[in-house]
Amino acid sequence: MNRPMMTALTTIGIAQSLKIPIHKAKTGKWDTGLLFETGGMPSSHSAGVTALATFIALERGLPSIDFALATVFGLIVMYDAQGIRRQTGELTIKVNDMDEELNRLTGLHSPQKNEDQSVKLRERLGHMPEEVLGGALLGFVTGTLGYLLTGK
Incomplete structure (x- = not known):
């Protein structure tokens, strides 16, 4: 072993x-x-x-x-876990926020799900230094x- x-x-x-x-x-x-x-x-x-x-x-x-x-x-x-992957996670949060804001501004936000609406991206990818x-x-x-x- x-x-x-x-x-x-x-x-x-x-x-x-x-x-x-x-x-x-x-x-x-x-x-x-x-x-x-x-x-x-x-x-x-x-x-x-x-x-x-x-x-x-x-x-x-x-x-x-x-x-x-x-x-x-x-x-x-x-280094990758707290650097590159963390930055990717931060960017993903912003992309998800932009998608929600775009839906709100265009009036697409409704209680029922739109089939064309994209799925939220995973935001937890990397690590904080601690x-x-x-x-x-x-x-x-x-x-x-x-x-x-x-x-x-």
Whole structure:
């Protein structure tokens, strides 16, 4: 069994699961759909890649090529999660708002749905920096625990 990969995948599952109670604490509402959504606290992308890099650092050492690859890959994923994907989410919010405003201005807004009306785009795509950091901290903890549980 590939223990580093299992640790990373388990960490992603834990991060996704944590989004539900964190959302409940913030909003007072349960939303189990968050289990399959991107975005939110903590970043499962950051958690997974950090868990992998942490496990590899502990198993192979900081000077290893494996750790270097996992770290560079992880940094790219985290940058993308809070940078490019977040900006895409922000742009999507504006597009959805423009669609609603256009419907309001043209008088198309009515209680019944128009078949030609577009479906709202998903707005939760990326992460705030604190969500990426939260995921990275979770990944560090689970990567360390995963390594320690191997009994080496």
